[in-house]
Structures are given as C-alpha cells and as structure tokens.
Amino acid sequence: MNLRRNNRASSGRVGSLFARTVWLLIPLFLMDLTACAPGTHLAYVSLPTSNGVAAYRVRNVSSGLTEIVGSPYLAGNSPGPVVVDPSKKYVYVGNRIDNTISLFKIDGRNGSLTEVFPRTATGLDPAAMVMNSSGSLLFVVNEIGSSISAYSVNSANGALSPVSGTPVSTTPNPVTLAITPSSKFLYVVNANLDSVFGYSISSSGALQLVPGSPFVADLGAFALAIDPKEKFVYVANTTANTVSILAIAANGALTQVAGSPFATGTTPVAVAVSKDGQFLYIANEGSNNITEYSVDSNTGFATTITGSPISAGTAPLFLLTDPDGSFLYVISQSSKTITSYIIPPDTGELSSTGQSTTTSDTVASMAVSQ
C-alpha cells in the first residue's frame, strides 16, 4: 500500500514535471510556427553543360541563396543568356547551340520554372539578351549569326513575336549588348572592331543605327554596362586590360571621357555598376580579382577605390548587382560558385558577405527578379 502511494507520489511528480515541460515547449513551438520569412527575390542561373537553368530564392538581407525544389530545370541545348521580365512572370533563356529562346513561366508560389513550348527561333548562337524596362521588347545578339534579333513580348502569355525589320545584320562577332534604362538606346559590343555600335530603339522595337557608330573602345572590347543615370557606357577590354568609359550624347552617340581608358587587372571580362551609378566594378579573369572604381557623375572620370583590387576566387567571369543594389554577385565558372559581396553605399569598397553557393555545373549567366 505504501509502495503504491509512493509510486503514485512519484508518478505525480513526474506528471507535474511533464506538464510543466509541455507548457514550456508550447510557446517555443508557436514562436517557430509564426516566424515570418524576410524579404526575398529570385535568381536564375544558366548551366550550359547540363542544359539546365538553376533557380534560387535569395534573402534580401543576407544575399544567401536557397535552391528551389526541382532545380535545375531543363532548357535547350547549351543555355547561355538569361533574362527575367520586369513583371516577374517569365524567364527567357537563349540556347546557344539550338539557336532558340526558351520561355519559362515562373511559378508565383515558389519561383520554380515550367517551360512553355514551342521555343522561339533566333539567329546563330544567341550570346546575350536584354529586355527593355517595361518588358515589352527583347533583344538578342547572335554572335555567329552576326545579327541582332528583336522580339515584342505578349504580356498575357510571354510569347515572342519578331519585330518587323529584324534581325538586323551587324559586322562579324557581336558579343554582348546593353540597353539604357529609358530604353531609348541599345549598345552592342563588336569584338572584331574593338568598338561599340549604338542603335536607337523605336516604340515598336525597330533599330536605327546611331550616327557616328561604331564608337571605338579599346583592344579586346568584350563586356558592357550602362550607367543607371544613362550618362555613361562602360566597356571592359580583355586584351588591353582596360575599361573604356564613354559619355552618352542626347542622340545616343558615344565619346570617350577624359582619362579613358582606365587600367584594370588582367583580362577584364565583366562589368557592373552600383545602383546609384557611383561605383564601377570590373571582374578580372586573369588576375582573379575585382577592380573597384569611384566614378565622377559629371565627368565620368574613374578613380580606383582604396583597397582595390579585391581577391575574387578563381577566374571571376560574371558580375551582377542585386535588385536593392546592396550586393554584388560574382560568378566563377571554374570553381562553379556564386559569391556575394556587400556594396557599401558610402565607400563602394566591396567586402565579403561570407555567402557562397556552389552550383551543380558551370555557370554561364545569371539574372535576378527586380
């Protein structure tokens, strides 16, 4: 009898302990269950050797990447350039061996991709693509085909229709292109001529060569970026190891600014500009670093930032700023990594976030939802 009482007393203590533990745990569960995710955006990365497009959700506050379920999604043969439309509904991918453009619908719930067939034919070797700010026009530079294809975009379903009068033939070996924020001008780098061709864009997407084109950059002109304030064009010159800065005239014509070209590291292959246009970054594939400049907003004169260049892993090949302009993504093809750096708005001197994502395959290009 005493034993039973003792057992009951002991059981009561255990029960009391258990009940307290339960009540202690419940608030912890609720805290976790109600935790809200911070703001995010989406990033899409082309993987040419595996014919895929990888999709990531990116934390705005940390630039940390989480791969989305099902990624990478199958694209065409050797996907290269990637563009996300401003409405965040569609992703366009240029398939460099198929000579087609894949249209993917973005799932609004999780950012995953579903390809919409048929693919749109384009010229030989679509090497680079840009979209105008409203998402109504898509431009493609076909490197082997030596042409620029222009497409109008059906906002209802993302489908592409060739713009009348396109493709526009270019001189051989156009390698990349960029569009001004106002969508008034399109600039195309021609590697054979070490120069930049300018085109004015009509509302229908028709292209008209800017008077005075082409505009000379420097030896090995290869990569291109445009100042967000639409005042300057930046061209990385891989052979000369320089960056050319060209001022944009009202009619779209370009002229070298005083002091241009400016010295970079070895084999500059990518250009990025900070969101406010104050800082310029050049990826040097040969010297494995990033050169940082402060750009005078009036003259375009570039001054190297203290601490520049910074080490950037192995063979950095592609640069991209995040939608907020807080981070710079650096893609290394050889190490298959996407690494992010903080862009301080006051100094522009990059510092590592410690965030680096290894991709399943070699990356060719990257785009983010704005």
Next chain:
Amino acid sequence: MIGRFVSLTRLVIALVFFMLLISVSHLHAQQVPRFDVFGGFSYMRFNALTIGYPNDTNMYGWNFDASGYIKRRIGITADASGNYGSQLSSYHFMIGPQYAWRRPNSKFYVHGLFGKAQNNASIPQPTRSGFESVGRSFGGGFGYDHDWKDRFSIRVFQVDIFHSTTFGKSQNDARVSTGVIYHFGHIGHRRKL
C-alpha cells in the same frame, strides 16, 4: 530557427528516454489496454523555406498510428501521416518507443519516432508532373488522450516534430493531430484505461 527545432527535437527525445528510465521503477499492476489504434486529422507546419519557398506552409491531412504496450507504460508505436498543401504534400512513415503516463481517465505520453519521409512538389514539367523525394526522418512528440467510451478514447492532441532529409535538404516540420483511439487487449488487472 532550424537550430531551435533541432534543439527541441533533442529535448523531446531526451524526455522520452528520461520517462522510460523513470518508468522502470513505477510499474503498476492495474489493467490497461495492450493495443491502441488511432485515426484522425492532422495539421502540419511544413518547413518549405528550405526548398526555396518564401515562407513555411500549412498542410492538412490524416494521421494513423498503432501502439502496442509491452508494459503498462512502455510500448512501441507505428505512425503514418499524409499532409497536403498548395503544391506540396508530405508523408511520414515512422516507428519508435512510447512511454505513457496514465491517470484514471486519461493518459499523457511521449514518443520518439524514426523512419522515412516522402515529400512531393507538384511543379509541372514537360516530361513529368512534379518532383518527389524520399529520405530519412526522425523526431519525437507528446500527446494527451482522454477516455470516451469503453473501448474508445479521444486524442485531445498529439504534437510531433520531424527532422527530415529530402530533396538534398534538411528540414524540420511540426505536426499536430487529433482524433479517435480504439483499444483492445489488456495488460495487468482490469482497470479503466
């Protein structure tokens, strides 16, 4: 957040073994059911952040389990559940030890569970309707049952946390279940529940 879930999981597992140890010295001779079969509704908070969703997501579905007691307080439970949300579904097939702390008309219990999880994402692709992944899962939980009729009890609640590895990612999901229990067989002298 993941770290906290892992800590909670460890705490629950530690609690299970603590109760098992305690139980050795507190065996009663009164009769209790040898087998419990439970079926009911379950809610799951699915850790969708780890697979690229902007937030964790709510899922609803079913939960069945069967428990067999080898002692008044010590048993083994097999648990299966399916939960369904927008675009996602999750199944768990688990087994593990259970410790029950009995009152005249009710029962508290804790258990540890080990098994497999299968998570599915309905994302249509040209060659398939979606993606699925099966991986290991473990976790633990606790619950409270109350007598209803002679062979039936109500599971007022059961709370479980699972740590699963699917789609190459680790995630922590929380599940809450409620439903009806059917008892049969008995251990010890006859006494309610």
